[in-house]
Amino acid sequence: MQTGSRAGTNPLAMREYGIVFAFIGLCILVGALCQLKVVQGTWPQNAFLTVNNLLLILHQISVNGVLAVGMTFVIISGGIDLSVGSLLAFSGMMAASFATRSPGVTAWAGNYGAFIPIVVALAVGSASGALNGWIISRFKIQAFIATLGMLMAGRGFTMAVTNGNPISALGPEFRWFGTGKLFDAIPIPAVILGIVFLLAWIILNKTVFGRYVYAVGGNEKSARTSGINTKAILIWVYVLSGFLAGVAGVILTAKTGSAQTAAGTSYELDAIAAVVIGGASLSGGIGRLTGTFFGALIIGVMNNGLDILGVQSFYQLIIKGSLIVFAVILDPSRKLTA
């Protein structure tokens, strides 16, 4: 069944293991290239294979990872959410307006600690997501179009909050969520990613709701015949995606110390990339959170490794773009979804 506990005959499980091997292979490749530099005497030590760097990777993928978790639900349900980058910026901006020591950027601006700004960000993200879901299910509009609209509108809302200005001078309580460390070692964003991933995994794999998400994406008519309220399921899926965009907005804003109107631009594409590399099918019904997690890790390791190796950013983009396409071409079970 969905957990793939009987792996032998289940191609979904094969897909899951495939990505683990791909990840390990990538790590070995990047590690070996770095080791080459050590052997050549260019570097004093292997800069990739240090605990600090591996923690840094987790820190770096936290925002994309959180967005990709929401995107996994959306894609399994047969949709797509293009608005998460904009919703990240919008919720981050709203949170910042309640966590800033520079009054006057908005009519209500002030520093209210950490709790209130976070609640505001999550509420803004969830409400925008609910609007996405309502439009998609009520008017039977393709998710691509509805969330494309939200992508633009969300960016507009973000700018409207402050007339296009950024918000900085954020309070330390709020900033802890981006810069703090657990046990003086593990970055808080990585901890948040871990919690989000765990909870989401439980929801997707252990609850009735999770099973209904698969059912709606696999065959909406069949789900309806089984007495499932498919509209409600869809709305909740987009609420979840919006909520997680709010979480990502908190992390990014707290990490960078300011809310920028251009924050999160095109992040939706990285999130989709992570989900697709993770083996999900854009036609719905197929996908796993573990796949998405490794998909986000692969993108993170590649970004990090190519940075360390001094590869220029435009070549990085070419490599990343190729990887996404190859990942799907090489997917052994892809023919199942065609």
Added chain:
Amino acid sequence: MPEPMLSMSHIKKSFGGVKALVDGNLDLEAGRIHALCGGNGAGKSTILSILMGFYKPDAGEIRLNGEPVQFHSPQQALAAGIAIVQQELSGIPHLTVAENIFLGEEPRRGAFVDFPKLYRQADALLSSLGFAIDPRARLDTLTVASQQLIEIAKALSRHDARIVIFDEPTSAIGEKDAERLFEVLRELAAAGKAIVYVTHRLAEIFQIADDYTVFQDGARVATGQVADINRERLIEMMIGGAIEGEFVKENAPTAEPVLELSGLGRAPWFEGVDLTLHAGEILGVYGLVGSGRTEMLDTIYGLETPDEGEIKVFGRPLPPGDVKAALATGLSYVTEDRKRTGLILSASVGSNLSLAHLRHLHSLGFVKRPAERALIDRAIAGMRIKTPSPAQLVRNLSGGNQQKVVFGRCTAGEPKILLLDEPTRGVDVGAKKEIYRFISNFARAGGAVLMVSSELDEIIGMSDRVLVIKQGRNVAELPRRAADQKSLMMAAL
């Protein structure tokens, strides 16, 4: 007797072990319209596919104007002058009539389409056929009938067609448009072409065809001139003998009503449908495709909301358009097309079986796995589903086993009333009998079954009563002893 233009003799064709054609014969004469008749699986479409070059025959001979020919591809058949007018409208809505007719063979000037020439060509073709259609009109502004005429023009434009095959050309158009189509057919025949006409509407055969050929079980069983036979005789020839022991029927209906429809209607599909289904009864619903049968079941089950009328289950009104309420009162629905509306192909056998029952198998939203597993194991055993494990993806199962998964899901909640839409479509003979046995046992245990089917044998073999639906209204109700193929077809056509 003149030499036929086309003669196909003793054609054999098997797919795997299934013999689709045992002794296929077909003779076509120039200038005549030839009706090809037979039930589903009789071999009509196989012999036409061979003529069109889609399949290679295992044995037999095809002669065109006396010369033996072999078609290895549809292109070769087209080049030899055999054209088919597609049953389904396959035009591109946002292109013009002319662009559609010459799609892929547009006159060009370099890389550009030579539009003036394109429209001249289309004009010439349409007027030669006598179709008053503007070649510059966008296809989606035309009526369905005109679009069908465009399909004909397209088929005739490519090559000098000598044989034109029409596969159910009137299935999508109304009576008046059909008249226009018949005129065109007669003109084509008058121009010396041989026309093959396939239809399920028997009345049309007597309206338009000159000759007929009847297929049954992969062989030609009769051929001749339409003028020599009548409708009853044609139906008799199409039916032939029925197979014994195909069905299982051991239930006995009671007088206790469980499902009552009064004046149920949903525009434009059906209206004023009345029926009463009793405990222990199998009520067959027969009607042609498009008669509103599926829409009626959808509405009873609550997938759609009726415009008028009432549904009562066990004497209590059922809230309209509410699937959950229908499920709760003991209704369950095996839909028509298991791949499109029945199964979640991307999921496992187990997930498909438990899907409709998870709402009872959880605590605080968490699925109770042991209870779910027990339900799945019961369903697999109860329906005798052949699967290596519940984790197997349902798409890897055979058609019969997939259908058993749909049945398993629908019956795992112990329903009292089963709505079945084409319960054995695309299912092999062995699995069919198991499904019949299941239906019979379900009714014998006091359940009630409302079964829609377009297979006459199945309706007659399984039903206690048969309701005939025609154009969205119930037009006849026949008790089991009176329901034979002839009377049902007479009522439905």
